[in-house]
Amino acid sequence: MATRADTDHWPRYNKAQRTRGVRDLCAEIIDGAGPGAGRRALDLGAGAGVETRALLAAGWSVHAIDSAPGSATQIREGLTGERAARLTIGEHSFADLDALPASDLVYAGYSLPFMDRNAFGDFWPLLTESVRPGGWVAVNLFGVSDTWAADTSMNF
Ligand SMILES: C[S@@+](CC[C@H](N)C(=O)[O-])C[C@H]1O[C@@H](n2cnc3c(N)ncnc32)[C@H](O)[C@@H]1O
Numbered sequence: 001m002a003t004r005a006d007t008d009h010w011p012r013y014n015k016a017q018r019t020r021g022v023r024d025l026c027a028e029i030i031d032g033a034g035p036g037a038g039r040r041a042l043d044l045g046a047g048a049g050v051e052t053r054a055l056l057a058a059g060w061s062v063h064a065i066d067s068a069p070g071s072a073t074q075i076r077e078g079l080t081g082e083r084a085a086r087l088t089i090g091e092h093s094f095a096d097l098d099a100l101p102a103s104d105l106v107y108a109g110y111s112l113p114f115m116d117r118n119a120f121g122d123f124w125p126l127l128t129e130s131v132r133p134g135g136w137v138a139v140n141l142f143g144v145s146d147t148w149a150a151d152t153s154m155n156f
Pocket of ligand 1: 067095109112115
């Protein structure tokens with residue numbers, strides 16, 4: 001049976017996400033934060049890069065992070081010119097970080113619940129400390145009553 005522990009789980013999931021629309025939460029924060037020119041956004045757990053592209057289209061410089069093998073290639077695919085120049089990518093786990101770049105917007109779409117729950121306590125302060133005054137943060141978290149809450153490989 002296929003599980004999230006399979007090395008191709010997230011690459012396969014993300015490949016199937018390429019053609020969907022921008023997630024509502026990201027669209028809302030892009031609208032709320034206004035033009036991104038001259039400002040940096042973080043897309044944490046960027047997956048296929050759908051939201052990274054929406055942020056780039058809104059003028060943001062984007063640092064995208066995802067640990068899935070091949071994610072950097074997938075996120076960058078098809079991007080050229082000045083949009084590509086505004087994108088940096090880290091293909092590594094959140095748990096491997098000891099700082100995040102200073103940013104004006106942080107978006108983490110359905111990614112933080114999948115990080116190691118023992119690493120989350122050290123990671124969250126990195127996220128909040130990266131946000132400049134007046135910055136915007138939108139993340140999906142799963143509650144402790146979630147039907148998946150018994151899964152100790154996840155974070156609730
Ligand atoms: C459910 S997908 C969401 C992807 C994208 N944000 C979206 O909304 O489609 C979760 C993503 O988080 C990434 N991820 C999971 N755990 C991670 C970790 N510990 N560090 C970095 N990325 C992680 C996975 O590789 C995957 O791309």
